[in-house]
Amino acid sequence: MDYSILTYIGLLFTVALIILVGTISGRKVKNASDFSTGSGKAGTWIVCGAIMGTLVSGQATIGTAQLAFSYGISAWWFTLGSAIGCLILSIAYVIPLRHSGNVTLLEVVSKEYGKKAEAVGSLLCFLGIFISIIAQILSASALLQTLFPISFLVAALIAIALMIVYVVFGGVWGAGMGGIVKLALLYVSALIGGIAVFGLAKGYSGLMETLQGIFCNTNLGEINEISTQEAVNHRYLNLLARGPMKDLGSCLSLILGVLATQTYAQGIWSGKSDSAARKGSLLCAFLTPPIGIACILIGLYMRGHYITSDELAVLGTIPEGMAVMTSSSQAFPLFVLNHLPKLFGGVVLGTLLITIVGGGSGLSLGAATILVRDVFYKIKPKIKESKRNLLISRLTIIVILLLGVAAAASFSGSFINDLGFLSMGLRATAVFLPLTLALFLPQHIRPKWILASMIAGTAMLLAAKFASLPGDPMWWGLGVCLMCCIAGFRRKTA
Secondary structure, eight states, X not given: OOOOHHHHHHHHHHHHXXXXXXXXXXXXXXXXXXXXXXXXXBOHHHHHHHHHHHHSSTIIIIIHHHHHHHHGGGGGHHHHHHHHHHHHIIIIIHHHHHTTTXXXXXXXXXXXXXXXXXXXXXXXXXXXXXXXXXXXXXXXXHHHHHHSSOOHHHHHHHHHHHHHHHHHTTHHHHHHHHHHHHHHHHHHHHHXXXXXXXXXXXXXXXXXXXXXXXXXXXTHHHHTTOOSHHHHHHHHSOTTTTOHHHHHHHHHHHHHHHHTOHHHHHHHHHBSSHHHHHHHHHHHHHHHHHHHHHHHHHHHHHHTTEEEHHHHHHHSSOOTTOEEESOGGGHHHHHHHHHSOHHHHHHHHHHHHXXXXXXXXXXXXXXXXXXXXXXXXXXXXXXXXXXXXXXXXXXXXXXXXXXXHHHXXXXXXXXXXXXXXXXXXXXIIIIIHHHHHHHHSTTSBOHHHHHHHHHHHHHHHHHHHHTTOSSOHHHHHHHHHHHHHHHTBOOOOO
């Protein structure tokens, strides 16, 4: 790995910038309402920053490059599904959510289907968000371990320390303002990274010729079962490379997960007007996909020039002209370290770090809001008092992130994006249908069947995941949810 003092200067400058933004935004936080929703004062770009600052995170960047390293352009489904979700959010959900008079999605569900549905939905939704927080910690640890000779535990603790600074003092304002700064830096980084790939690979044709060469002319093709030109093209130039049901199910998980996630709803509620909220989410829909394309290009380039330690263990020797990296999750940070100018590379790495930090902190804010408002309030109503509420919200975020570090060690060998797809799927099976039916089809579904759909749908999704049933687990979970809701359908009473 090619280190330089300029790399670290660029990185530290970028991290310092985002910490400054978080500190300044903290001055806007006077009470719990400011912390959770910005008291409804955010403009279009703050709304966009709050949503995109969490949505475009470690999974959309490092995770997408990692998946592209193994499966090519099918890695685009994470950012593409996110964009479609934001588009639907803007068109169909912004107005009903803002006019509902609630601050959490589960409050919407509770008004229509009762406290039991709210309690179960809160816990299941929290679980889904928590899995995504684990993915952010894994992304940050992969980046930090690429930069510094430190253990996973040290890297993970550094990551959550930055997440705590980012959001604990600023809440939605920190996530929104930081998201805008991060968005600008990320777009410049992605643009330069994509241009660099085409320059280094001598265009698209050179990129594909390199991939075809390493798989068709070395033993790497045999161990990956893609040793012909047709097989290489099918793997890396196919949006459905992992199978139609798998990849389309992953996309559906993202679409429905965006609509069922507390963090993104908080961005909507933070808007100073319906128009600002709609425009903010619409901006996210248009700005997200290009970042995925840039990350895919980087993943493809790294596949043509690097093997992983696991592949080396099988091959025994390094193919000529290639290098070794510990894990495919290091594809993006290693590309920046070894193939971009040092000072700018440091800025890009700093941007990646704050991208992950922003994602993790935004998700932890959403998870904490669910626990505080949908669980703690119900157990002890006295904590609604403003100052204690703010303190409890901040402490809850810290505890969630510490638990995330403990859990992340168990998933260190996973595809980061697969955790993201699972996370979104869990949120969708727990919240999407109950929320949608409460907003658009009230008094048509019996509450006990909504409760059944939450529990049975989530159980089916997890069973499909761990039993490796065909297709994406989302299809199985959502199918059970739909059957329960159909069983509980009734005509609207007068």
